[in-house]
Amino acid sequence: MANVSETLGRLWAPRARAPEGPGPGAAGPAGGAIGRSVGASVGRFLHKTSQVGLVLYALALGAVLGLASADWATRGGYPFGGVAIGAWTAWPRTGSLGADPYARAVNARRGEIPLAVGEGMLVTAATDDAGETLDATCTYRLAGITPPARAWTLTIAGRGARDPARPPMREGFTSTEILRERDGRFVIMVGPEVEPGNWLPSPRASGPVRLALRLYDTPVAASTGSLDRDSLPAITRLGCRR
């Protein structure tokens, strides 16, 4: 790699000087045939190096843009392949043989082991129902039901590493732990302040957070088209702490 950049640097050098090149040759006050012949040879030299320079420019542009865009597309979450259901996004195919190359690259870079279709499904939410980004300083009300599944877990996480100063608190609920209404529906309060009932504390002091609903042993993984807004909890923002 170092060799290549060295070579590139050496080859680039004449091109970088190209604009000021003709200056001394053309404006030489001594003039005469010597000056003109020097100018012509400099021009020929520039013409040749500019061709090489352009080729190198194209190669460098391709390499830099291609690598940077590939890095950007496979960093963090899956770029596409999700099924949007209201504020939630279901990811049914990220772990299967039919996963798109981007999802595979994301999994490979992060060391992620996604849920297989027969095993479960991941559903994430980064915004509330109004489309606002979920924020750690705000209080949210998650109310409703989940799609049929043998078990599910709802977890909250902020981006990046966990803050070591914050004591480890509840990170999520499982379907067994949750307190339900009489009709089987549930309400989970997400926010920085202590709430009665199912309270999921914000994982960090500020910044965006994400909700992850993992459905285990669920029939909907094979047919995400059957899911609609009402089959997933509604996310309503109640207010934000100043």
Place this chain on the structure above:
Amino acid sequence: MRLRFLFATLCGLVLAGLVHIVTVLAIPALSESDALTRSGTSESLDHPQRIYTLSTGDNPAPAEAWLPIPDPSVAVGVCAYNLDDGPMRVSARTGPQMLSLAVHGRRGAFYAVTDQAAVRGALDLVILTRAQYDEALANDDENEPSRDVRIIAPERQGYVVVRVIAALPSQRPAANDAVQAVSCTIDSPNEDAAKPNG
């Protein structure tokens, strides 16, 4: 000159597209942090390598976790296999907790089963290549049909993921133990069957 510069830019952009596609396709094969590579260290073990141990009262921090955003109530273990050594047998006993097994190859998961498919409390998966499958089929005793679930793997290398869900925090130690209780062994080829026609 300007036209040539534009042409070079255009070529660069086309090249960038090609580089982008090739890079994205090559990442899974070249990555050293992917699950397949990391699970490779467990190949000699008879039990799943713990990759996410649930935090319990005594030991809160799972040190060996490399899953980026693990589910805090699901214990995860991994058994790597290499079918060149022989078919891989994964045996699990079902318990009160939900258990699922997923078989991953390089390209993704190709089979998954939960403890609901267990026969008499036992779940036996055998992962084999097409040739090993044919051999196993030929060696089957007609009077004693095998209860194994046989899965033909598209590739020789892969890993089996064991997930056990702890529905309540008090079940977490049991979930950790349930992952360890799964056995992953290499089915040694039957000596008698190896001889041509007995």
